[in-house]
Amino acid sequence: MSSTDADMLQDRQERRQAKKDRKRQEPRQHTSGHSKGEGGRGGGSAKLRGLPKDSHDVRISKTLSWILRHGSQSEGLAMRPDGYVRVDELLARPKLRELSLAALQKIVESDSKNRYNLVFEADPKGGHETWWIRANQGHSIKSVALDLEPIGCHADIPSGIAVHGTNKHAWQSIEHQGLSKMTRNHIHLAQGVAGSGIISGMRSSSQILIFINVQKALDAGIKFYLSDNGVVLTAGNDQGFLPPEFFSRVETADRKPLSGWDGPEGVPATSSDAKPPMTDDTISSQSAAGGTAGTDGGLQSAIAANVDGVEGLEKKVKATTL
Structure with a gap:
């Protein structure tokens, strides 16, 4: 299954589960007077995303990925146009309250696919510096415009x-x-x-x-x-x-x-100024292209270039020989 196919299937499964969770929570919230930030639509439930068979660490990772790619609004998080959210606000979500900044930094650093980016910079609204995090790609949030x-x-x-x-x-x-x-x-x-x-x-x-x-x-x-x-x-x-x-x-x-x-897989990237190695065939073709008058000069120049290259290589070998 492709990355997109698998994520969409999992999202559908998890949305259905989240909807059930909200329905179970709403009566308790109504009677106890809890704010939306404690669960439900304003701040999300405390249930981690993922499947029952997943390990706890995997479910933490899936929850983080889902919030940053798809669920910031349902979690009540303000997201910048470039996809960044404040780390302190992210870690205050019920799903991620157990996660510390140090643990989050470890997740970002050890992620094998480099899914996230952490920066420490000024808050555009307040001016003081703070930690921000975003997913590098994979968003379904239409307002996000990554600096691609x-x-x-x-x-x-x-x-x-x-x-x-x-x-x-x-x-x-x-x-x-x-x-x-x-x-x-x-x-x-x-x-x-x-x-x-x-x-x-x-x-x-x-x-x-x-x-x-x-x-x-x-x-x-x-x-x-x-x-x-x-x-x-x-x-x-x-x-x-x-x-x-x-x-x-x-x-x-x-x-x-x-x-x-x-057909072909693709076009391997090569340097625009790379030159093919000099061979007998290329020497002959260059000599022929130069005409009768330029044959000797072109051939001698090509041979001299090859000789210089060989001599230079021999000097390097001698200089590095123990």
């Missing part, structure tokens, strides 16, 4: 690759309608597959890998961005889709291409 880095061409992606992971069932519809951002602000694309050193953008359990021709999509007017943690993001077209015409290759998790989808 625009991608102007394919070469702006460090790895040269943008790939989305999903499951076999979802692929049946994606193959025809394309990738959808669904309720989120963006479609998420990783810069590589699991195990390739990529830290974020795809679940390791993905069954189908969809590689995107980013340059073709850019040329068609679709915008792409890089998040702080290296995830490639796009809102897709006007309907929120990235159509199949921009899929360059689709393969299974064991790297076997699907029938009809055996």
Whole structure:
């Protein structure tokens, strides 16, 4: 299941559970006179998000992620346009009261996918410095405008690759309608597959890998961005889709291409000023291109360049020999 698919399924399950929790709490709040900040719509319940099988730490992480990506309003948290909320207000929520600043900092530092960003800066409203936190991507809150880095061409992606992971069932519809951002602000694309050193953008359990021709999509007017943690993001077209015409290759998790989808993965990023190594073939072609009059000069220059390179390498080897 893709990261987006799994999150949306879990969100639906947890919303239903949260609704049940609120209904159970409302009569008690009415009779006891508790404020909204103690539970219910104004401050959220104290129940952690996640599934019963999840460990306590996992449920804390899922709760933090959900609040910062989707649930700040239901938790009564003020969120800046760039997605940051005050840490002191976050840790005052019933769900996270057991969490200290030190524990939160440890979660942020140890997160394998670099999901969060912590900053210590002045409060725009009050002037004094305080801690702020945000999720680096994955929001469904429409008012959040992250300071994302625009991608102007394919070469702006460090790895040269943008790939989305999903499951076999979802692929049946994606193959025809394309990738959808669904309720989120963006479609998420990783810069590589699991195990390739990529830290974020795809679940390791993905069954189908969809590689995107980013340059073709850019040329068609679709915008792409890089998040702080290296995830490639796009809102897709006007309907929120990235159509199949921009899929360059689709393969299974064991790297076997699907029938009809055996194109390239992407364009590996290379330095614009990199020069190919000098070979006998390139020397011959350069000599031929120079014509009869320039043959000797071009050939001698090429040979001299190679000789200088070899001699320089030999000197370095001698200098470092023990």
